[in-house]
Amino acid sequence: MNDTAPAPAEEATTHAAFADGVLELTLSHPRRRNALAAPLREALIRHLEHGLADPACRVIILTGAGGHFCAGGDISAMGQQTPLESRARMMRTSHHIIRLLVEGEKPVIAAVEGHAAGAGLSLAAACDIVVAARNAVFTCSFNRIGLVPDMGAGWTLPRRIGSGPTRLLMFRGKPLPAEEAARLGLVETLAEPGAALDQARAIARDIAAVAPLSNGMAKQLLARSQGSLAEFLKAEADAQALLRESEDHREGRDAFLSKRAPHFVGR
Numbered sequence: 671m672n673d674t675a676p677a678p679a680e681e682a683t684t685h686a687a688f689a690d691g692v693l694e695l696t697l698s699h700p701r702r703r704n705a706l707a708a709p710l711r712e713a714l715i716r717h718l719e720h721g722l723a724d725p726a727c728r729v730i731i732l733t734g735a736g737g738h739f740c741a742g743g744d745i746s747a748m749g750q751q752t753p754l755e756s757r758a759r760m761m762r763t764s765h766h767i768i769r770l771l772v773e774g775e776k777p778v779i780a781a782v783e784g785h786a787a788g789a790g791l792s793l794a795a796a797c798d799i800v801v802a803a804r805n806a807v808f809t810c811s812f813n814r815i816g817l818v819p820d821m822g823a824g825w826t827l828p829r830r831i832g833s834g835p836t837r838l839l840m841f842r843g844k845p846l847p848a849e850e851a852a853r854l855g856l857v858e859t860l861a862e863p864g865a866a867l868d869q870a871r872a873i874a875r876d877i878a879a880v881a882p883l884s885n886g887m888a889k890q891l892l893a894r895s896q897g898s899l900a901e902f903l904k905a906e907a908d909a910q911a912l913l914r915e916s917e918d919h920r921e922g923r924d925a926f927l928s929k930r931a932p933h934f935v936g937r
Contacts, residue, residue, distance in 0.1 A: 682707035684714040685735075686721075691728035691878035692871070693721040693776075696735050703741035704734040706789055711763045718767065722774040725936050728885070729877040731870050732771075732797060733781040734790075739806070742788025743820075764789070768822040771796040772893065775886030777877050781870035782806045782848070783863070792821035795830055795856065798889065801870040802857045806848040810839045829896070831855045881918040882936045 682699035695717050697704040704710070721727040734740050771778050771793070780786075780797035787809040794800050794808070802808075810827075812819045819827075819840050827836040831854040839846060851857040861869040877885060887909040894905050913919050917937040925932035 682710040684710055684717055686717040688721075688727065690875070691726060691882075692731060692874045693717070693724075693727045693729070694731045694733070694871075695721075696733050697740050698735040700736050703738040703785055703787075704736070704790070705741045706743055706764075708763070711767065715763065715766055715770070718770040718774070722770060722776055727776060728882045728936070729874045730776050730778045731781055731867070731874055732778060732793065733867050733870070734783065738784030739780070739782040739786040740790030740793055741785055742790045742811070764821050768792070768796050768826075772822070772826070775889060776882075777885055777889060779870045779874055779877075781867040782808075782857075783866050785809070787811055788819075789821045792819065792823040792826070795826040796822055799859070799870075799873060800851075800857045801859045801861055801866050801873065802848040802851065803863045803866045804848055804860050805863045806851075806866070808846040808848070808851050808856060809843070810846075811843045813841070813843050827856075881916075881922060881932075881934045883913060883916055883918050887913060 682702075682705075685696045685698055687694045687696075695714065697706075697710060697714070699705050699707055699710050718730070721730050777799065778797040779799045779801060780794040782794055782800060782802040783806055784803075785807055786794045786802075787807075788811050791808045791810055794802075810819055810823065818824075823840070824836075827839065831839075835854050846854075846856070848857055848860060852860050859869055859873070891902070891906055891909060894902055918932075918934045921934060922932045
């Protein structure tokens with residue numbers, strides 16, 4: 671799963687590195703602050719699909735190269751397709767990425783330095799945990815180029831920060847400093863400048879050390895928490911019944927009773 675060889679400076683892609691249960695994905699399009707050019711999106715999809723299907727992968731980190739997270743869509747490539755072609759591409763790639771991040775059973779951590787703008791903000795908001803440098807900036811700037819917020823922002827942002835703050839962020843298009851983003855709930859953890867990835871790795875190590883089936887089920891339950899209480903409690907009971915039959919539950923119970931560290935295998 672490792673793909674650590676440096677790409678040519680002009681190439682837009684997503685690099686992958688895997689170690690100790692953690693898949694680290696780095697958006698890389700240096701000339702454009704990691705804007706989501708087509709090759710970068712396609713590589714991101716491949717790596718996400720691989721990681722989500724790999725039992726050895728327990729947590730995913732998404733970050734950006736060159737001191738920035740992601741500048742959003744590749745504006746230089748806009749207008750080269752018909753409206754119907756653009757719609758089909760969005761559903762095939764951009765929407766697929768958001769579904770993988772939100773619906774996949776592995777926790778995803780965004781490590782944000784510099785700018786997370788437009789679709790870059792949408793990417794971060796779709797992750798389970800956002801770690802941001804104190805000097806990072808989030809911008810929902812779609813209306814500055816006459817477009818509607820996309821890549822699921824209208825679904826993820828209200829769930830993170832509430833309806834009113836989402837409207838203010840979207841309608842004004844003004845930059846949101848990381849500390850204010852943390853106050854609103856868009857950012858879970860602040861880090862010193864340059865240290866967001868290190869902080870994300872520390873959190874990822876903690877996640878990788880516990881039972882992966884439990885985290886997967888918890889993520890699925892949280893995704894269903896907007897429904898009725900009755901539906902949620904039924905889903906919770908189903909998940910708990912399944913987990914009680916898992917090897918990891920037996921291992922966790924035996925380790926607790928024996929006062930030793932558990933060794934989880936994801937079964």
